[in-house]
Amino acid sequence: MKADGKDDVKAALTVDGYQRLTALIESAWQELQAGDAGRRDHCLEVVSDVLETGHLTQDDAERAVARLVPVALSDEGHTVRESALHAIFTGSTRYRFPYRVVEPLADGVDRFERVLLGYVLGILCDTYDQAALPIIERFLDHPHPEVRKEAAEAAGELRAAGRGPE
Template structure:
């Protein structure tokens, strides 16, 4: 993508944030969806994507009472996780606050954890394997599958070589 095209994308994100930040703006969630659309297309640098995700994490944890805003922020984080590597420290605040989210929103948190592909996220996802909501148990299993997927070719310590197995 040429520099002018990239500048237009980042300007689109900045405009969406400006409109979102204005409390008089109706349907503030639509502006988060606009940012999510840019993240989904995938042409941002890792740094710009992480900056957007970091702000989305802040929105998700802000206590905003508009459910559509919370859901749009969490959805955008998950969307970014399909295109960019999300470092665990970036999304860990969501895991630390997971108990404040109801099942539909918690599903997004677990998806974000899975998209880190970081072994250190395993305990955060494992704690939901016995959740009373079956959809959350499934999301926790999916997150663990994603985390383990990255390491599927790592040798297991103490395993016998294939010729001996």
């Protein structure tokens, strides 16, 4: 994997497409296991960049997110955990992940620092699964106004999605 993940992703899209994207993710996973925090952060950025393309199959995107969730919940440093959440959140703008894939984030929501809660609330909301609503609603009374605002937006969007088309 080269120094610039976005260049790798652009090359993958133009050279040999899908196989190159999946190989890029696999390379990132391998380096993620051995690298220092800075390198691990870069590997997660590469995965995020690949998810952002929207060119993976739904199954491959779900597998990638399922591998990111434990990193987000790990005892890694803040930067690595934030990068994992950012990658999942980025993927959730291109794919609709089933609640079951991100449910461990809901189960571990109390472990996240305030600055990371926005990612988690957004990810849960983007599942459009009503099972996420009670988790999100818990943060409507959070002591920090920004978290309350993010929770209110996520809860409103999820409630609207639950009502279906009008």
